[in-house]
Amino acid sequence: MMGLVRDRWAAHSMASAFFLTRCIAVALGIRFIVMVMIWSAVIINSLFNQAVPISLNESYCGPCPKNWLCYKNNCYHFFNESRDWFQSQASCMSQNSSLLKIYSKEDQDFFKLVKSYHWMGLKKNPTNETWQWEDGSILSPDQVTMVDMANGSCAVYGSSFKGYTENCLTPYTYVCMQPIV
Structure with missing residues (x-):
């Protein structure tokens, strides 16, 4: 009888450990997806907010003061x-x-x-x-x-x-x- 209880307890412990491991893996996966989305948004935002090239014509447009x-x-x-x-x-x-x-x-x-x-x-x-x-x-x-x-x-x-x-x-x-x- 003790052996049966021990086996059930061991099976229950393994199921609990498997469930806990699975929850941790799902949580880490969700965190990874959220981080990828945040970094993607940051990268896309920085690409679209970069300055347009200053010289808009083909001819020489030479030295201006800094930030002009x-x-x-x-x-x-x-x-x-x-x-x-x-x-x-x-x-x-x-x-x-x-x-x-x-x-x-x-x-x-x-x-x-x-x-x-x-x-x-x-x-x-x-x-x-x-x-x-x-x-x-x-x-x-x-x-x-x-x-x-x-x-x-x-x-x-x-x-x-x-x-x-x-x-x-x-x-x-x-x-x-x-x-x-």
């Missing part, structure tokens, strides 16, 4: 800090640059990708109500279409080559640019 983008013989820097138009202009000038100027829609098609508002170097001349760039040139229709949104005399670049009127003292991010020398 090069496109069609100009260097650009998108600043994330918000400042009014005058502070933004002063910041650009301190870096030997000016606020963004769109020369033509065709020449600067990479600005189609810009989705937020940034100050650009466009200001309304109070004497004749024309829009002028910082360099004194007059805004032409093939550069930017102005949309009157606020009773302002400065312009922010929106997207799709649209400029929006804004009060010059309103803080926005800004874009500086400088020609390649």
